[in-house]
Amino acid sequence: MLRHLTPGALGRGAEGDRKTSVLRRLSATAVALTAAAATLIPAVPAQAAAFKVLVFSKTAGFRHDSIPGGIQAIRDLGAANDFAVDATEDANAFSTANLAQYKAVVFLSTTGDVLNDTQQAAFQTYVDGGGGYVGVHSAADTEYGWPYYGQLMGAWFNNHPAIQQATVRNEDRAHAATAHLGATWSRTDEWYNYRTNPRSGVRVLQSLDESSYSGGGMGDHPITWCHPQSSGRSFYTGLGHTQESYADPNFRALLLGGIRYVAKATNADCRPETGYTTLYNGSTTGWSQAGPGSFADSDATLTSQGGMGMLWYSAKELHAYSLKLDWKLTGDSNSGVIVGFPATSDPDAALATGYEVQIDATDTPDRTTGAIYGFKAADVAARDAALNPPGQWNTYELLVEGERLQVFLNGTRINDFTNTDPVRSIQQGYIGIQNHGAGDVASFRNIRIKELTSTPGSTSAVKGVGSGRCLDVSGGSPVNGAQVRIWDCTGQAGQQWTSTSAGELRVYGGKCLDVNGAGTADGTAVIIWDCNGQNNQKWRVNADGTITAVGANKCLDVSGAGTANGTKVQIWTCNGGANQKWSRV
CATH class of the missing domain: 2.80.10.50 (Trefoil (Acidic Fibroblast Growth Factor, subunit A))
Structure with a gap:
């Protein structure tokens, strides 16, 4: 066994191959942590911190010289963002009793077989029971003989070319880990190829443009992703090989978003997503403005201005489908997504003939976020647990099957409504986003759709x-x-x-x-x-x-x-x- 390294110890060598009460702000307090080589980390109160994180950096193979910088970066993020950080390389920390004090465990460039069977069982129970896992870089080069870990992480390391600059495509810009980034991100790192493509089992947040560097071997090349794991959450990024990474504010923000996601301090729709067609991701081709006001289009983001109007996708009438879109409000703003209305240039007519899925931070239950406006309130408890507050991004899925409309917020179903009005029809019509009026600022990103073809009789x-x-x-x-x-x-x-x-x-x-x-x-x-x-x-x-x-x-x-x-x-x-x-x- 490798000797336990205190947070200040340097490792040497090279590597081979979540508007709700639960998010009330607490005073950020810098937590002074004493470096310890004890076998177990003591279960002590988190003091003023909102939650605790365990950083685990044991290596049983190649070792990254960026590990000390990574530990310090996560400590800095904790001090600035109200979570406490413990760091260890002692696998005995993986006991049921000890893990219970942490909201997240970060595998920071671990390598090889680092946990025994008993420790593996404790960690699996921890995650499946609601704990969080973050894997960084060579966390993918870890525990090859443990199938559960492969599922938790998403894909194992295969090989890599030399360190070089490449273009990262930010596929999901609603997740807290990537919302601060543009559509692309040019950076230098060591770019892993993986043994399998994880896309079918995870939500891909970032992928690599293989034409921007040499040595990519996957074609479709996910590099950062997330997914729910039983009652827990998982986040992995292949970035983070170099020491310079941990001083990069953008990379630190990526790490922070991943940690906060798995610790359930912020929410995201991390269900696997395939088969969707883009309706808007920077181009408004096929869209038409109805009524007053407009949407500004910048940085692949639509931002409402004035109203009351509606930007609607006039290119195609829709029937059975899953519609996904990312949205964000400022303050107590108001907006909505309108479905199932006939072609019209009158937004009031669309509201009178279709249904609005409301986006509003505060209103009566049948007129606030997740409600079918004026018809059915959302499941308020489920909604509040899944909702990110104004100023943060959220993701809707509106699932239309026949006259049934289900609303999912950040991957959680919060409303299930069936139309019984013979004058309206959810399953036949157009979709639109609302610009409600002056002072109501709503932004939208990445509007995409999957038309459902698995119909009765197939x-x-x-x-x-x-x-x-x-x-x-x-x-x-x-x-x-x-x-x-x-x-x-x-x-x-x-x-x-x-x-x-x-x-x-x-x-x-x-x-x-x-x-x-x-x-x-x-x-x-x-x-x-x-x-x-x-x-x-x-x-x-x-x-x-x-x-x-x-x-x-x-x-x-x-x-x-x-x-x-x-x-x-x-x-x-x-x-x-x-x-x-x-x-x-």
Whole structure:
């Protein structure tokens, strides 16, 4: 075992290959921490700090000389942003009791096998129970023999070219880690290639333009990402090789945003996102202004001016879709997103014939953020837990399926509304963003859409995102009770699933995907059975790729996140893992 390094010790060597009460401001207090070589970090009160962070920098392989600077940078960020920092290289800190005092654990350029089985189990329990993980740079070069860590981190290191300048594309500019950056960022670092592309299982925040440097080998090249992990959160960045990185204000802000995200001090939609088409990301082609006022267009950001008017996407009428957009308010401003209205140059007509999903920091419950304005209030508790306050970015997903409109705020569902007004129709019409009036300043970024094509009557294979294998009836058997599993995609009849308007997934014509015995417990097997219309045979296909058992309100899940042929399929509490994500093929 390597000797424990105090925060001031220098390592040598080279590397080879979240307007709510929970965010009330506390006085920022610099926390003086004594360097200690004790086996465990004592569970002491955090004093005036809002939360505590553990920085772990043990190396069992190559060691970065930037580690001391990284520890100091995180200490500086904590002193300035109201969190306390402990640093250690002692893996014995990974016990259930000790980890319980921290909101986030940072793996700072760790390498190799740094935790034993007992420590791994404690850390997994910590994260899945709501803790936060931040991985920096060679955290991806760590714990290759531990599958859970690979899922938590997103992708393992493969190789890298020489240190050089490259262009970073900032794909998500709503996350606290990247909101301060422009569309691109030119910087010098050591640019990792990864063994697999993590995009299908994470929300990519930054990627590399491989044409801007030499030695990229991935094509689509994520470099910074985040994702929910059971009840916890994960954030990883491949940046941070060089000592200079930790003195860079932009990189420090990236680290701060990642730490605050996993510590649940700020919120973001970190669900995996694929298949979306850009409606606005700097160009207003296809958009038309209705009514007074306007939107200023700068830095791929639309900012409202005057009103009351509406900027609407006039290029295409929409039906079933997932609409995502990032928004930010100043103070007690007012705005909204309007859906399901006929083509019009009159914003009042759009409001009278469609529905407005409200954006407003303060108002009556049916007229504040997340409400279907005047019709249905949001789930206030869920909304307040997910909402970032004025001055910070938030992300909406508006999911339209038939006459049902679901509203997700930073990845959390906060409203579920069904239209019963025969004069209106959510599923047929246009979408627009509101400029409410003088003094109401709302900004929007990255408006994108995924049109939903998996409609009742479609038949195809259903592939697991995490495993790459298909939903399959064991042995191709059409008998009642046959276990459903994953298997290599073969196109055979036992892998052809038909969705119906009743919410069934049928196979062999008259057999339905069925939760055995109408069970609701985690681990209940999924089988096939004669279709009978019961709730244990009804499934809801969600925009994020999950499939929910209606009767149990749990997700279709590959047991143990397995990837091998024959791994059984079950229901389990929805946790955002790749083993609960599915796609039609």
